[in-house]
Amino acid sequence: MSDPPPLSAVGLRLAGEVGQATLNQVAARGAAEQADLDQHVAAVRAAITDCQSARGREARAVARHAAVDARVGPAARAGLGELLSAAARSCPDVPFVADACTREPTPPLALLLHYLCGFVEEAVTRDWWPAHEPDSVPIDWESMRIAAVCRLISAAEAESELDPDLDKRP
DSSP states (O other): OOOOOOOOHHHHHHHHHHHHHHHHHHHHHOHHHHHHHHHHHHHHHHHHHHHTTSTTOHHHHHHHHHHHHHHHGGGGGGTHHHHHHHHHHHOTTSOOOOOTTSOOOOOOHHHHHHHHHHHHHHHHHTTOOOOSSGGGSOOOHHHHHHHHHHHHHHHHHHHHHHOGGGGOOO
């Protein structure tokens, strides 16, 4: 079993600030932005679920998957996300996707942090940087993905505070 990649304090700080600012924007802008955020949350859940089968290497696999997501970036808006989702649903190796009526478990906090760092580092490498005046421009794809991970991190932290046995999932 290899050690997980280190988490970047700078990357986490940047992601926290961008994520909170974007969550505030989404709350102020309405249903269309909320739906976009929900799609990003579902994509992050799916990415981490796919990587959890790499026993002992989950963190490294999640960071690599996040880097791929950052490289694909806004191209997902042009239908790539729907195409990949359709392919994943038809693939027998992908875990069963619960219907909309069942609550999906929150991914483990450690894997969310590794996804966030991998995503931010790759996005910055591609010359992405958050908007200077976030209220006056549309929310960019990268900021929306970061906000989605931040929402999942908040949920994971809340779950672990409610019941210490929650992080002892089979």
